[in-house]
Amino acid sequence: MPPVERALLIINRTAGTGQGEASVAQLTSLFKQLLAELPEVRVELVSGHAPARDCAARFISSSEAETLIVAGGGGGTLRAVIEGVCDSRSSAVRVGALRMGSGNVLARQFGVPRDPISGLHGLIENLKAGRTAPCCVMRCETWTNSGASEIHHAVTLGGLGQFGRIPSDLARWHTRFPFFQKLAARSFGVERLTNIEYVITFLLRSFTHRAEIVDVHFQNEQKRLRMRSGAVMNFPIAALPFKPGVTVEEEALAVYLLSLRGTSYFRIESGRCLEIRFADRECVQFFLDEDPVTTYGRLSLAVAGSIDFVPGPNYRRNGDSQ
Numbered sequence: 113m114p115p116v117e118r119a120l121l122i123i124n125r126t127a128g129t130g131q132g133e134a135s136v137a138q139l140t141s142l143f144k145q146l147l148a149e150l151p152e153v154r155v156e157l158v159s160g161h162a163p164a165r166d167c168a169a170r171f172i173s174s175s176e177a178e179t180l181i182v183a184g185g186g187g188g189t190l191r192a193v194i195e196g197v198c199d200s201r202s203s204a205v206r207v208g209a210l211r212m213g214s215g216n217v218l219a220r221q222f223g224v225p226r227d228p229i230s231g232l233h234g235l236i237e238n239l240k241a242g243r244t245a246p247c248c249v250m251r252c253e254t255w256t257n258s259g260a261s262e263i264h265h266a267v268t269l270g271g272l273g274q275f276g277r278i279p280s281d282l283a284r285w286h287t288r289f290p291f292f293q294k295l296a297a298r299s300f301g302v303e304r305l306t307n308i309e310y311v312i313t314f315l316l317r318s319f320t321h322r323a324e325i326v327d328v329h330f331q332n333e334q335k336r337l338r339m340r341s342g343a344v345m346n347f348p349i350a351a352l353p354f355k356p357g358v359t360v361e362e363e364a365l366a367v368y369l370l371s372l373r374g375t376s377y378f379r380i381e382s383g384r385c386l387e388i389r390f391a392d393r394e395c396v397q398f399f400l401d402e403d404p405v406t407t408y409g410r411l412s413l414a415v416a417g418s419i420d421f422v423p424g425p426n427y428r429r430n431g432d433s434q
Contacts (some may be wrong), residue, residue: 114147114149114150114180114236114239114240115178115239115240115242116150116152116177116178116179116180116239117150117151117152117175117177117178117179118151118152118153118154118171118175118177118178118179118180119143119147119150119152119153119154119179119180119181119182120143120153120154120155120156120163120167120168120171120179120181120182121139121140121143121154121155121156121181121182121184121202122138122155122156122158122164122167122168122181122182122183122184122185122189122193123136123139123155123156123157123158123184123235124158124160124161124164124183124185124186124187124189124212124213125157125158125159126159126160127184127186127188127212127213127214135228136157138229139155139184139210139228139229139232140155142229142232142233143155143182143232146232146233147180147236147237149159150231151177152175154171154299156171157247161188161189161192161273161403162192164183164189164192164193164196165193165195165196165199167194167196167421168181168193168195168196168197168200168382169195169196169197169199169200170194172196172200172202172205173200174417176202176204176214177204178204178205178206179202179204179205179206180205180206180207180208180239180422181193181196181197181205181206181207181208182207182208182209182210182235182422183207183208183209183210184210184212184228185210185212185213186211186212186213186215186216187213187215187216187217187218187268187269187401187404188213188215188401188402188403188404189212189213190207190209190218190267190268190401191265191266191267191268191400191401191402191403192217193207194207194249194265194266194267194419195264195265196407197419198249198265198291198416205390205419205420206244206420206421206422207217207247207419207421207422208235208236208239208419208421208422208423209222209224210224210226210231210232211224211225211226211228211231211303212228214288214303214305214306214402215268215303215306215342215401215402216303216358217268217269217349218247218267218268218346218426219231220267221347221360222245222247222360222421222423222424222427223423223424223425223426223427223428224424224426224427225424225425225426226303228427231424233297233425234424234425234426235422235423235424237425238422238423238424238425238427239422242423243423244326244420244421244422244423245360245361245420245421245423245427245429246361246363246364246418246419246420247267247358247360247361247418247419247420247421248267248346248358248361248364248415248417248418249265249266249267249361249366249415249416249418250265250266250267250270250344250346250365250400250413250414250415250416251263251264251265251313251413251414251415251416252264252265252270252400252405252410252411252412252413252414253411253412254405254407255407255408255409255410255411257394257395257408259408261399262424264400264405264408265326265400266344266346266400266401267346267401267414267419268344268346268349268426269344269346269349269400269401270342270343270344270345270398270399270400270401270413271341271342271343271344271398271399272339272341272343272344272369272388272398273323273324273339273340273341273342273369273370273398274314274317274318274321274340274341275314275341275342275343276307276341276396276397276398276399277317277321277397277398277399278313278314278317278340278399279399279402279403279404280397280399280404281317282309282310282313282324283404285309290294293358307351308313308378310351314341314381314417318341320416323338323339323340323371323372323406324337324338324339324340324390324393324396325337325339325390325391325392326339326340326369326388326389326390326391327388327389327430328369328376328378328386328387328388329386329387329388329389330378330384330385330386331384332386335370335376336391337369337376338371338372338373339370339371340370340372341370341372342367342369342370343357343366343367343368344365344366344367344413345366345367345368346358346365347359347360354366354368356368357379358379361429362399363381363382363415363417363418364379364380364381364382364415365379365380365413365415366378366379366380367379367380367386367413372400376384379422380413380414380415381408381415382415382417384414384415385412385413385414386410386412386413386414387411387412388410388412388413389409389410390409390410394408394409395407395408395409398411
């Protein structure tokens with residue numbers, strides 16, 4: 113008997129290059145079949161990250177029973193589910209992810225195979241065996257133009273400076289040239305295409321946009337930087353040239369800020385906060401797990417805690433499965 117009483121599979125139909133009806137129907141049938149002994153098993157189809165967040169929050173809030181939520185999408189869909197879990201303030205939740213989007217970095221890190229059917233089989237097998245792993249959740253506080261603060265959560269990667277503008281650039285290109293994006297995804301694979309797009313866009317931005325002047329506050333110290341780019345990391349990512357010294361299972365984040373004079377490194381552990389204040393512009397855009405976010409004046413980064421993650425069949429505890 114699985115260690116949960118209810119389960120929800122959220123499939124984002126717009127993730128990646130879109131999800132076909134046959135694939136959705138197959139996953140729906142398999143999810144209900146594998147968890148047939150549970151009192152409540154549901155599958156919800158959504159279009160976008162905000163509906164995925166709302167769906168997860170409603171499902172969790174409707175009962176205090178132990179719950180499993182599986183995100184069928186990419187990194188943005190998974191982040192939306194995590195936001196829904198954090199909104200509900202429930203600790204009786206286990207989360208899993210299928211690789212059905214363009215950015216599936218955390219799912220790969222947790223040993224989930226590329227094929228969603230194989231991934232779902234592996235997740236449910238680990239669930240029934242009681243295998244889970246803690247996943248660190250980052251907390252990001254931003255501010256609106258009226259001075260109100262907003263809290264966001266992420267579990268994979270934050271991008272700052274010119275690196276932080278890439279998802280917005282790609283969203284505009286995909287909207288303008290959808291045919292070419294789908295053609296390239298079929299040729300290279302959607303995950304590989306995402307890496308290629310990030311590299312090309314980052315190089316273009318690095319040569320055409322100026323650095324931001326920022327004041328960094330951390331542990332009673334302050335330093336001013338001309339920041340070109342930055343990354344907030346939950347674990348090592350093969351596509352990035354950093355060795356952050358943190359793993360997905362520990363409650364710690366690594367922050368790299370690239371300036372004209374070199375690279376500054378910060379390790380954020382529980383109870384600590386890093387604040388970045390923007391000295392030369394009113395507002396900036398950055399990203400959290402693929403999602404563009406805007407803040408006015410400053411932002412702060414901290415560890416929110418951890419969440420129980422159901423890994424895939426290829427996961428090795430404290431190992432890099434990418």
